[in-house]
Amino acid sequence: MKKRYLIDRSSRSVIFILALASFAVLVAIAVFTLKEALPALQKIGLLDFLLGREWRPTNGQFGILPMILGTVMVTLGAIIFAVPLGVGCAILLAEVAPQRVRLLLRPAVQLLVGVPSVVYGLVGLVLIVPLVRDVGGPGLSLAAGVIVLTAMILPTIISISEDSISAVPRSYREGALALGATDWQTMWRVVLPAARSGIAASIVLAIGRAVGEAMALVMVIGMATAIPLSPLDPARPLAPSIALETSYATGLHRSALFAIGVVLFVLIIIINSIAIMVMRRGGHAQNVR
Amino acid sequence: MPRMSAKSTQKLALACIWGTGVVTFLILLVILGYVLVQGVSDISWSFLTTAPRGGLSGEGGISTVIVCTLYLLGLTMAIVVPLGVGAAIYLSEYAPDSRLTHLIRYGTEVLAGVPSIVFGLFGFALFVTALHLRFSILSGALTLACLLLPTLIRASEEALRAVPRSHREAALALGATKWQTVWRVLLPAALPGIATGVILCIGRGVGETACLFVTMGGTSALPTSLFSGGRTLSMHLLHLVLDTNAFEKALATGVVLIITIVAINAITNWLSQRFRARMAGGA
């Protein structure tokens, strides 16, 4: 009989240790990255680092402004295309499409969410880059990056927005329709506003994914260190830069890469905090399953 | 411009919406279609069973890569499942409703969104360098485990919370201890949900490149121990694209990857169905 109580008490300790280990990991990540980045930040100086326009590690120059701009531009470009497409498709799946279409499209979107980034990059390299090259420039460009990134974040926006739209209570719709509103007016004026927080959350999450994407962009965006002046120019966002140089960087160069990592980390924390706040404030009941 | 009537606005809106659906479907078609159509011709038994021979033309197959991928995923899951499920049990059943708990949960949520390249950096600094594990499957697995941990914790905790409170009460009223309640009632009831989370993590691990790229080394030899370097399917695809001109092989590798993802999605869906059915009664 006493064995039961022994098991109960020791299992409590085991669970606690496991949980502690997990959280220790999470804390360690932040601490370690910061520690490795410190030498660079101290030596280069935060402002020179963030606003410097030249990234030439061999010359001792570590300015990441072009990278920051690259990330901002490619993310913005992708969002501009992906949001209307994504929300429109979400509306389609949630309300408009007949059952047969839905049965086809939903698993398709789900599949797209799971496709590895390298596959997106591969298709981008083989299909999109030549297309862009036909328009002008080397092909490996901001434009190619935007197109590939749009395709990558689209499924995220669609699936989460669709959940949100479906979660809006039927009674809202019925109330509007009973007053004589058309389907579209109901959607635009009642349903979408009600699903607003979920849709916003999906957009913020998509931004997070875009900012952090490294591998697919490495393959299509050109990775040249100048500030892109047109969409046909190559660009070099933050995340792909880290991926490219980590394996051979040493000393201050390596520390600078960690500093870029810190910048990304901070960016993501800000973006995700906004997402969490938006989701909580909207009080939407969506469960990401 | 005269104001459009509500009906015409609706027609226009509907057309646009269908347009977005068409575009999305096209994207899917292009990605999957291109890879599958072009790549399938290069898939053969020998492709799957010979080792890559390296070199500019990317000779060989993907046998060692497949082995390495399985090895890595197995090791990663062995690390992340006990830690993740344990932490989820703690958060769901044992943790007091304190500020510390809220902080931990917040931290988990935020970390779920950190890009994998940052995890790669971290893994490089800690496992590869500081702990002297070098470029190895062990470093890769530890790094990947860190990446997947927040996701698994979140999925498992949700599954546990979905078990109705009345089950806990009924078990306690029958004289069960807390651990007996967790082990005999909650975990079995939450198992499909947890399993879904695990499979989802496996799927994500299969597609991961960035964090493994900088911790696993990328050799194409058959791994002999935890400390050998290695290359996963996604890494191999990257290598083929960036370092060789063997695009057909890259596409073939892509096909294998996509098929794996399809299979994983199907299993996840089936498990979700079972989860819902079991909670509602029957089975």
Place this chain on the structure above:
Amino acid sequence: METKDAKIEARRFSFYYGKRQALKEVNLKVWEHQITALIGPSGCGKSTFLRALNRMNDIIPGARAEGEVMLDSQNVYSPGVDVVELRKKVGMVFQQPNPFPKTIFENVAFGPRVLGMDGKVSLDEVVERSLRSAALWDEVKDVLNKSGLALSGGQQQRLCIARALATDPEVLLMDEPCSALDPQSTLRIEELMEELKERYTIVIVTHNMQQAARASDWTGFLLLGELVEYGKTTELFSRPQDKRTEDYITGRFG
């Protein structure tokens, strides 16, 4: 009737949820092998009292008890008491039928298993005995491997009763056991209670006065945490002593 022993006695028993006092110095004797009903309007404390008897309230943070609850002349709230042993002796059935998502067999066998009773008597016997006591055996004896959730509402509740009986308790606490059931199932369970009282002591909380009048031997009326009146059911309903009791049972409030 009064010469039987008091199975449970509450002595000046008060209960607090944090700062809020839910029960005020309740004095009550539950007689052995009798059905005792607790009635009163919502929030009067009857469920709190019931749950205090098997210390299910312990799991609520901020819950605090004062006074004594004697089970067979032992205070269940004294510091050294083994709560798990208490719950073996005092079983509980809840408002919403809540069988585990397991087979019928596993549901009934759960209690004996966790209490380590599965060595002494064969589980098959225990399960059969419990299901018979709950008047469910004939309906499920061939489908013990079916999920407990596949039964109808009334059957699920009888399954929960069987589950509670499997630990061989002395007291059975029932918290509004019929409120989620249809009238026919309700009647069956009331008949069952009448059979069970020969072997067990039953305490039932109900918001349905007719049920209390029909099915119980003793009734206690609680109002705002206070035990206003307690006595034999027939007397309480025909000649209530306290005006508040009279008002409640004639439907003037609640």
